[in-house]
Amino acid sequence: MRLTTKGRFAVTAMMDLAMRHGSAPVALAQISERQKISLSYLEQLFGKLRRHALVASVRGPGGGYRLAKGLEDVSVADIILAVDEPIDATQCGGKENCKDQQKCLTHDLWTNLNNRIFDYLESVTLRNLVDDQKARNTGVRQVQDMRDGSSRVSGATASL
Amino acid sequence: MRLTTKGRFAVTAMMDLAMRHGSAPVALAQISERQKISLSYLEQLFGKLRRHALVASVRGPGGGYRLAKGLEDVSVADIILAVDEPIDATQCGGKENCKDQQKCLTHDLWTNLNNRIFDYLESVTLRNLVDDQKARNTGVRQVQDMRDGSSRVSGATASL
DNA sequence: GATATAGTTGAGCGTAACGCTCGGGTATTT
DNA sequence: AAATACCCGAGCGTTACGCTCAACTATATC
Secondary structure, three states: OOEOHHHHHHHHHHHHHHOOOOOOOEOHHHHHHHHOOOHHHHHHHHHHHHHOOOEEEEOOOOOEEEEOOOHHHOEHHHHHHHHOOOOOOOOOOOOOOOOOHHHHHHHHHHHHHHHHHHHHHHHOEHHHHHHHHHHHHOOOOOOOOOOOOOOOOOOOOOOO | OOEOHHHHHHHHHHHHHHOOOOOOOEOHHHHHHHHOOOHHHHHHHHHHHHHOOOEEEEOOOOOEEEEOOOHHHOEHHHHHHHHOOOOOOOOOOOOOOOOOHHHHHHHHHHHHHHHHHHHHHHHOEHHHHHHHHHHHHOOOOOOOOOOOOOOOOOOOOOOO
16 A cells, blocks of 8 residues: 555545535535645546545536445445555565565564554544544534544644 | 565565574575575665664674564564555645645545554564464464454465 | 675656646637 | 537647765774
8 A cells, every 4th residue: 555645635625525516516626726636636536446446527618526325335445445456465476485484474464464454444434534533623622533442633644 | 655576675685684583693695596586686775674673784794684573563664664655645745735625635635644554564474474474374363363364365366 | 803794874867747837729608 | 690608639838756976974893
């Protein structure tokens, strides 16, 4: 799993879309202006999102994009995997030259950690993000994490 | 938080070190050979790890590196932050031009998600990884996640 | 002290990906 | 027909990665 601003842009744009779910299709130009993302760049990202069936397009005047699934059915992992080409992480692609324990150490270590991170990102859906955002906008402080109770919200992780 | 092979290499090398904790210092040349990482590249990585007080060096013949802290006191997040320069993720660095709700949407969204990912990576220590690895080597299947019970270990996430 | 070991540092380099622009398309609506 | 807005591919500057090379310094052993 690769974590970069590319995926962030995609998630941000999907959030923009998610908060207008049910309304008329949203034009990329609007998202571009609201989220300050280059229109041409958005077109590239949404091309990938569309090919991964995360969004559906409506052509012509009044057209735009809308979510192809429900808020609960789109996870952050889905979005990131759609726009970010995955990297193999284990230098021995498949099972090739993975004999001694040391190489398998690297192998298992990363597939395991990858799965953990992936599981986490998959557990966060657009619904979660939208709910969090709405709660924040109304000033109400809600439970942020559905899984555990850890909540170091600010402080040392400022410039993360 | 940035997730790239650079951080992976660093964690892999730290794992190699962790599994020899308590023994004599480990030379980078050994790690290079075992983990198939370029020696010069390792030198760069360990320079950063040393400056972040994650490892200590012993010079001269018989020298090498050893962990500067206990296995429980080094998290994956520590390692990645040491070698990977953090990126700010929010295009409006601090609190500048963050007036309307839309921009703060982007802002809050990512600081929040970043914190979540960071919390997770910080919760995984070298101790966890070493224990997992030992359990795997002895063929015993142990509980992998200390927090929740999710355990999709293999399958669709192969080429993550 | 000479020599070998092994950490320490800095400069640089090819490649690839990012983030983005440009210029054209094509479908749909009015 | 004209306007809207999705679609698509080529390309481009910059940056970071992953790595090499070349030196230097500190320690240990003989």
